[in-house]
Amino acid sequence: MTAWRPRVGVLALQGDxxxxxxxxxxxxxxTVEVRxxxxxxxxxxxxxxxxxxxxxxxxxxIFELLEPLRDAVADGLPVxxxxxxxxxxxxxxxxxxxxxxxxxxxxxxVRRNAFGRQVDSFEADLDVAGVDxxxxxxxxxxxxxxxxxxxxxxxxxxxxEHPVAVxxxxxLATSFHPELTGDTRxxxxxxxxxxxxxxx
Numbered sequence: 001m002t003a004w005r006p007r008v009g010v011l012a013l014q015g016d017x018x019x020x021x022x023x024x025x026x027x028x029x030x031t032v033e034v035r036x037x038x039x040x041x042x043x044x045x046x047x048x049x050x051x052x053x054x055x056x057x058x059x060x061x062i063f064e065l066l067e068p069l070r071d072a073v074a075d076g077l078p079v080x081x082x083x084x085x086x087x088x089x090x091x092x093x094x095x096x097x098x099x100x101x102x103x104x105x106x107x108x109x110v111r112r113n114a115f116g117r118q119v120d121s122f123e124a125d126l127d128v129a130g131v132d133x134x135x136x137x138x139x140x141x142x143x144x145x146x147x148x149x150x151x152x153x154x155x156x157x158x159x160x161e162h163p164v165a166v167x168x169x170x171x172l173a174t175s176f177h178p179e180l181t182g183d184t185r186x187x188x189x190x191x192x193x194x195x196x197x198x199x200x
Contacts, residue, residue, distance in 0.1 A: 005028055005029055005030045006028075006029050006030070006044040006045060006191060006194045006195060006198060007029065007030045007031075007032065007042060007043055007044050007045075008024050008029040008030070008031055008032075008043065008044060008045040008046065008047065008190075008191070008194060009031070009032050009033070009034035009039065009040070009043045009045070009046045009047070010024070010031060010032075010033055010034065010046075010047045010049060011034050011046065011047065011048050011049060011056070011065075011085075012033035012034055012035050013035065013051075013056055013059040013060065013063060013065075014049075014051040014052065014055055014056050014059060015049035015050050015051025015052075015056065015084060016049045016050050016051070016082075016177065016179050016180065017033060017049055019049075019179035019180060020047045020049050020082075020179045020187075021033070022179075023178065023179050023184045023187040024047065024187050024191070026184045026187070027184050027187040027188045027190075027191045028188075028191055029045075029191055029194075034046065035063060035065075036063065036065075037063075037064055037065055037068040040065075040068055040069070040072050040077070043072075043077065044078070044194050044197070044198055045077065045078040045079065045080070045190065045191070045193070045194035045197070046069075046072070046077060046078070046079045046080075047079070047080045047081075047082070047085070047190070048079060048080070048081040048082070048084070048085030048088050048089065048103075049082060049083075049084070049085060049179070050082050050083030050084050050085065050141070050177050050179075051083075051084045052084060053084035053087040053088055053093075053096070053100065053112065054096070054097050054100050056084055056088060057088065057100050057101035057102065058101070060088075060101060060103075061101055066101055066103070069103045070103055070104060070105070073089075073103055073104070073105035073171070074105065076169075076170050076197065077170065078170040078171070078172075078190070078193050078194045078197045079103075079105070079170070079171055079172070080171075080172040080173070080174075080186075080187075080190040080193075081106075081171075081172070081173045081174075082173070082174050082176065082177055082178065082179065082186075083141065083142075083143055083144065083174070083175060083176065083177055085173065086106075086108075086110060086144055086146075086166075086173035086174060086175055087102075087110055087112060087144050088102055088103045089102075089103055089104065089105055089106040089108075089171055089173050090102060090104070090106055090108050090109060090110040090173075091104050091105075091106065091107055091108065091109065092109045092110075093109070093110055093111075093112055093144075094109060094110070094111040094112065094147055095111055095112045095113060095114075096112045105168075105171055106153070106166070106168050106171045106173055107149065107150030107151075107152055107153055107168060108146045108147075108148065108149045108150065108153055108163075108166060108168075108173075109146070109147045109148040109149075110144040110145065110146055110147060111144055111145055111147045112144050113142050113143075113144070114143065114144050114145040114147075114162070114175075115140055115142075115143050115145065115159075115175075116142075117142060121139075121140060121141045121142065121143075122140050123137060123138065123139050123140070124137075124138050124140070124159060125137055125138070126138050126157045126158075126159070126164070126165070126176075127157065128156050128157040128165055128185075128186070128189075129154070129155075129156040129157065130156060130167075130189055131156075131185045131186065131189055132185075133185065136157070136178065136183060136185060136186065137181050137183060138157075138164070138174075138175075138176035138177075138178070138181075139176055139177045139178075139180045139181060140159075140164075140175060140176050140177075141177060143164070143175040143176060144175050145159070145162035145163065145164055145175055146162065146163035146164070146166055146175075149163060149166060150168075152168050152169070153166050153167070153168045154166065154167045154168070157174075159175075164176060165186075167193075170193060170197055172186075172189070172190050172193060174186060
């Protein structure tokens with residue numbers, strides 16, 4: 001009898017879709033690319049990849065995914081957002097466009113491009129709560145940070161004083177791009193969340 005493999009989608013409108021799909025496959029999931037509202041119903045979890053948050057937000061409206069995603073998050077679908085995905089899950093964004101569409105659900109205020117522009121991209125080794133082994137090598141590209149977090153939000157990692165990995169119940173978000181390093185431990189952490197959710 002084969003072990004159950006959770007079905008995890010990667011929002012495939014823009015960004016690091018293939019890289020996330022590869023990491024999720026290594027972490028033991030059946031992985032699908034998501035572009036339509038009807039595809040959400042069959043998922044056990046969803047990844048919102050890095051990319052350009054205003055562009056992804058605009059595409060969510062065009063593809064009529066924004067409201068279905070808000071409903072799915074409200075209904076408890078486990079979601080992991082990296083970089084732009086963190087911005088999309090936030091309840092509010094600083095230094096973003098005033099009309100920027102957000103999915104919401106995560107009780108954080110994030111600052112867009114907090115570490116600077118593309119030329120200010122950097123890498124750092126981080127201790128991430130809930131991730132065993134050596135520090136996580138994190139790649140930051142025009143990355144946000146969490147400016148404010150609600151009481152229900154657990155900070156998993158920081159750069160200086162700034163939270164860059166957070167969890168709130170079924171939602172996980174990082175400022176950095178774990179899909180670019182070959183280290184699948186952040187994806188494994190998310191898959192554990194998906195399995196916990198499925199087990200009820």
